[in-house]
Amino acid sequence: MSSASNSFIAQLPKAELHVHLEGTLEPDLLFELAERNGIELPYNTPADVVAAYDFYDLPSFLAIYYKAMQVLCTEQDFYDLAFAYFSKAAAQNVVYVEPFFDPQAHTSRGVEFGTVIDGIHRAQVDAQAQLGVTSNLIMCFLRDMSAESAQLHLQVAEPYLDWIIGVGLDSDEKDNPPAKFAAVFKDARAMGLKLTMHCDVNQQDIVDHMWECLELIDVDRIDHGINALDDPRLLKMIKERGLGLTICPISNRFVVQNLTGEEIRQFLQVGIKATVNSDDPAYFRGYMNENLQALAQDAGFTNAELGTLTRNAFEICWADNKTKNALLAQLDEYLAAA
Ligand code: HPA
Ligand code: ZN
Numbered sequence: 001m002s003s004a005s006n007s008f009i010a011q012l013p014k015a016e017l018h019v020h021l022e023g024t025l026e027p028d029l030l031f032e033l034a035e036r037n038g039i040e041l042p043y044n045t046p047a048d049v050v051a052a053y054d055f056y057d058l059p060s061f062l063a064i065y066y067k068a069m070q071v072l073c074t075e076q077d078f079y080d081l082a083f084a085y086f087s088k089a090a091a092q093n094v095v096y097v098e099p100f101f102d103p104q105a106h107t108s109r110g111v112e113f114g115t116v117i118d119g120i121h122r123a124q125v126d127a128q129a130q131l132g133v134t135s136n137l138i139m140c141f142l143r144d145m146s147a148e149s150a151q152l153h154l155q156v157a158e159p160y161l162d163w164i165i166g167v168g169l170d171s172d173e174k175d176n177p178p179a180k181f182a183a184v185f186k187d188a189r190a191m192g193l194k195l196t197m198h199c200d201v202n203q204q205d206i207v208d209h210m211w212e213c214l215e216l217i218d219v220d221r222i223d224h225g226i227n228a229l230d231d232p233r234l235l236k237m238i239k240e241r242g243l244g245l246t247i248c249p250i251s252n253r254f255v256v257q258n259l260t261g262e263e264i265r266q267f268l269q270v271g272i273k274a275t276v277n278s279d280d281p282a283y284f285r286g287y288m289n290e291n292l293q294a295l296a297q298d299a300g301f302t303n304a305e306l307g308t309l310t311r312n313a314f315e316i317c318w319a320d321n322k323t324k325n326a327l328l329a330q331l332d333e334y335l336a337a338a
Contacts, residue, residue: 015313018246022084022278078119136165143176166194209303244316251279261299
């Protein structure tokens with residue numbers, strides 16, 4: 001079987017379940033927002049920004065990511081960020097998205113929670129109407145901040161629950177296990193929210209973190225999760241529960257120097273619902289199509305394999321059943337004709 005072609009990938013209707021909106025901040029928009037808000041940047045041109053991306057692991061990436069997002073100040077800034085991402089998604093035939101946002105990275109700078117979510121929500125409404133991109137928002141807690149701060153943000157989010165489908169956990173995983181947030185996630189569940197958490201690749205204590213996700217938090221899915229392959233019992237439980245993994249190949253190539261194509265193939269072989277996602281596409285210089293192309297070109301993924309990964313994303317997504325069935329029908333129609 002030959003590797004999938006770029007045209008098969010480009011026209012494939014896709015879902016994206018692991019993308020940080022702040023990670024979609026392209027250098028051009030970074031410059032525009034810095035100028036709009038009177039913020040001085042330590043770069044002369046957008047090309048200089050990309051040249052300064054010297055991350056090689058999670059902490060070195062996060063330092064650059066948090067610094068750049070300081071240009072996001074007003075409701076319009078958050079709208080522009082999110083709408084630019086949805087436009088890119090639409091251009092790549094991404095029809096459904098569950099984007100993350102990091103409110104604590106903004107409230108800690110004095111930007112109101114309402115400013116952030118109002119701008120993102122307005123972009124979601126316009127993306128649905130103007131671009132045909134459906135989305136459901138996931139609020140992430142920063143795991144290197146306290147559980148009390150996460151709890152406070154859950155309370156602040158309460159008036160906006162109709163706009164939030166679930167909660168996640170991101171940022172620096174070292175010494176910040178899922179257990180630290182067990183009470184917050186229990187409360188989030190009681191509020192009707194879905195639960196996911198990052199289990200970043202090759203982190204310290206990662207297998208323990210994954211067990212906590214399953215046994216203590218009872219997550220609905222896991223972000224990244226490559227290290228499930230390190231423990232056969234863990235792998236078995238993920239499969240039995242039908243839990244999805246939102247894997248980010250190009251991101252992995254940056255932070256663990258491995259596209260993880262073979263690992264993705266192993267998940268498919270045992271019937272685990274692995275999916276492909278872009279994570280922080282402005283930084284890793286790859287959106288959905290580029291991630292799928294990397295798997296095809298560098299790891300030999302076929303139409304059938306990319307079709308399964310895409311079907312998995314529609315199956316594990318948190319859209320209502322009517323939306324989900326329409327998305328799956330659209331995918332089936334495409335695959336039958338391809
Ligand atoms: N891992 C942890 N935190 C993050 C990531 C990630 O992949 N992207 C943005 N914040
Ligand atoms: Zn991520």
